Amino acid sequence: MKAVRFHEFGGPGVLRHEDAEQPVPGPGQVRIRVAGTSFNGVDANIRGGNMQGPIPVTLPHTPGIDVAGTVDALGEGVTGPAVGDAVVGFLPMTEDGAAAEYVLAPADVLAAAPTTVPLADAAALPIVGLTAYQALFEHAGLQPGQRVLVNGAGGAVGGYAVQLARAAGAHVIATASPRSADRVRADGASEIVDHTAGDVAAAVPEPVDVVLNLAPVEPEQLAALAGLVRDGGVLVNTTVWMPAPSDEARGVRGIDLFVRSDAAQLAELVARVDRGELRVDVAERVPLAGLADLHARAADGGISGKAVVVPGS
Secondary structure, eight states, X not given: OEEEEESSOSSGGGEEEEEOOOOOXXXXXXXXXEEEEEOOHHXXXXXXXXXXXXXXXXXXXXXXXXXXXXXXXXXXXXXXXXXXXXXXXXXXXXXXXXXXXXXXEEGGGEEEOOSSSOTGGGGGSHXXXXXXHIXXXXXXXXXXXXXXXXXXXXXXXXXXXXXXXXXTTOEEEEEEXXXXXXXXXXXXXXXXXXXXSSXXXXXXXXXXXXXXXXXXXXXXHHHHHHTTEEEEEEEEESOTTSOOOOBGGGTBEEEEOOOOOOHHHHHHHHHHHHTTSSOOOOOEEEEGGGHHHHHHHHHTTOOOSOEEEETTO
């Protein structure tokens, strides 16, 4: 089979489109014929060798944490997915990923794929959708009527966060550039702050119940965002290399989120997609052989929105 792998850590140039052995599922695993994977920022950090502490990988390594595809073989003891099922999943980060024609996955991380979007496009959902879901509902405990500030709403996680928060009955304030403002408004933002025009904190005059920070801001900017949170509120931060600030005197909690795979939550997101309550946005579709170029463009800031990688195209 064809796969993209890196045999050493480094820049995008270490990614090789090459032949690899087709994997054989072990106990509890299934083999998936990949319809699509996607690019996530963590893929670049793993490739660069910056995550060997929390996410150690064995070389050569195939990136691609998201997967959408069709089950084509079962390992011993698998009783859930069946051969021929269309599935999506968030793969273990330390194992080979889905930038290949076939990939192995633990059966228990998979959910049935949505039926209302192309199967390859469903790869744009797992990691970013779960990040938004866990941030808002597990960590922030979002309730109807609350005010939520989504900082970095123009990105892939931000799009899902705005949609989910609005569906939960929250008043959503979203930061976005003029380039992404229309899309963020369509996602359901009640107010949009242009983060390119000045200080975000100064543009939000009333306190909020929840801040969801998805942007790589400076520490003083993150502290200013925490200052917007009402007493007893929450700031959830996904840029985990910079700890979320708390304010014990006011009861403001700062939470650092590192997303985890959760098949039940993913199934809930899929159900929302199929009911028309959650939109899957795909900015571009890239052939597997073009993954190194995609990584290079991402490093230069040349990607806007979610990119899906499609084997065989």
